[in-house]
Amino acid sequence: MKSTLRVRFAPSPTGYFHVGGARTALYNWLIARKAGGSFILRIEDTDDARNAEEWVDGIVSALTWLGISWDEGPYRQSERSDLYAQAIARLIDEGKAYWCDCTRDEIDKRASERGGPPGYDGYCRERNNPRASGSALRFKIPRPGQTVVHDKIRGDVVFDHENLDDFIIVKSNGSPLFVLANVVDDMDMKISYILRAEEHLPTTPKAILLFQALGAEELPVFAHVPVLVNAKRQKLSKRRDRVAVEDYRELGYLASAMVNYLVLLGWSPGDDREFMRIEEMIELFDIDQVNHSPAFFDEKKMLHFNGVYIRELPVDDFVNHCLPFLESNEWWSGSVKQLEVFSKIAPLVQERVSLLTEVSSMVDFLFQPEIEISAELVDSVLRKDPKSSRIIGDISNIYLNLSEFKAEQLHDATRSYCDLVEMPLRKVQAPIRVALTGSKVGPPLFESIELLGKKATLQRLALASELIGIHNP
């Protein structure tokens, strides 16, 4: 009888949740969804010296944000010690583990004395030590022997037991170590498919030996996906690389864009397509197509993806996504009037940003009671060219007498003025834009002016004239 596929994502809450973890979670989730199996979230918090509750929250909220939903959990290893105790007792009873009271120093000293490679030498293996306060439990690696890891991505990887130390499975304080807790949980949860980062490959033979020692009838399928690396091609690390999922969210990345970018790091559907909906990813994802080599996490490319995803959003959705970012500005009240104005400018902003955090600075001039024009801009745009002063004066008059203050009329009137003074529109719009928005770049000018309104527009033009006058008598 074929059992249904069960996968797990088992992060340890020892730091912020980084993109490598997110990618591993995503791959697990995809194979679970594709097979109609279960995705289990398990928090590996056996090392209480290092984990913290806030990190658990971070994992849970990041996965939720990304849309990676779990069918069971989150389980916590810290709540499952009875299970580990049973397994430990069994291993001791059956003579498959032994207590060792060697200190690190002693181990190192013996290693250097015999001139061999560092590592544990099996000193306590046959000594039948009783459990003492400072002793740890080691697993007795069957010798001689070898263990083959049948990896879905890498094929068969052979490990000779000669190169495997009798590793510790229980700390002297009684808590189980990661490999043991992992195997016990995987057995108890009937995990049938273990997909994790490649860094775990060297510990897999140990896990397999443990599975066998604990009487597992069937081994799960293993698949070790390549790690994600930084620009120096080192494994992404929480300490040295700032790549928290949460940070990207705060920067204004869309979860959909991030997921799409992440799925492509180590996998491609086999053709030239890059943009896929979740349903397509589920359908197309295939572990056999996963790459063997590490992938560099390239923010530039993800930024591009984000721009594409932002532009594809229906305008209403775009507005909603912007709101949390707008709310962090003191000029934003969220009033009906402000929402109306923002909704009107939104489509023009949408196609100009790659990050939601870029939105505020692009629209702030519409909401701030008065704008600030940097000295540098006053200098370079308003004062440097003597024509600027005249343009602003003339345009003020033209706008003042406009019957309708709409983008089209503003555009036409400005264009006529350009013809009159024989200047290109791109020259004429510059000082106007700076006077009205305080910036050289932004959404299309005439739509902006319409939304700004006649009163504010004329005020700001007058102010700009004054500025020029003061500095340039």
Next chain:
RNA sequence: GGCCCCAUCGUCUAGAGGCCUAGGACACUACCCUCUCAAGGUAGAGACACGGGUUCGAAUCCCGUUGGGGCUGCCA
């Protein structure tokens, strides 16, 4: 040091012995479009790490070299 993994443009990748003069995407350059900035369009530059085999034929298979990475914890 030992064990293990990996190797196509700067980056992510396509490539399952002939469809390869090696395709796509990001980034880069130029031009076009254009009220700024974006977006878009067109073009360009840019890679099979090296050496041996196997084969009529190798980016693809094998071996070696080199290079990179991971593990080697009473971390996960």
